[in-house]
Amino acid sequence: MTRIIINETRCNGCGDCVGVCKSRSLEIRNGICIATRPNECKLCMLCKVTCPNGAIEIEV
Secondary structure, eight states: OOEEEEOTTTOOOOOHHHHHOTTOOEEEETTEEEESOGGGOOOOOHHHHHOTTOOEEEEO
16 A cells, blocks of 8 residues: 655645646645545655655655
C-alpha cells in the first residue's frame, strides 16, 4: 500500500503538486495538500520533486 505523507508545517498550499499529479491523488483543502486517493498513486514522484518546500514523502 502506498502512503503519501504531507508535512503540514512545510506545505504552503501552492498546488504545484496537484498540477503535476497524473493519478489525481492529491487535492488542496483548507490551504493544505491532502492525499485523497493514495492507492491510485502511480509512484512517478513528480509531486515530491515539484514541491518547493519538500513537504511530500512517498512510502511504498
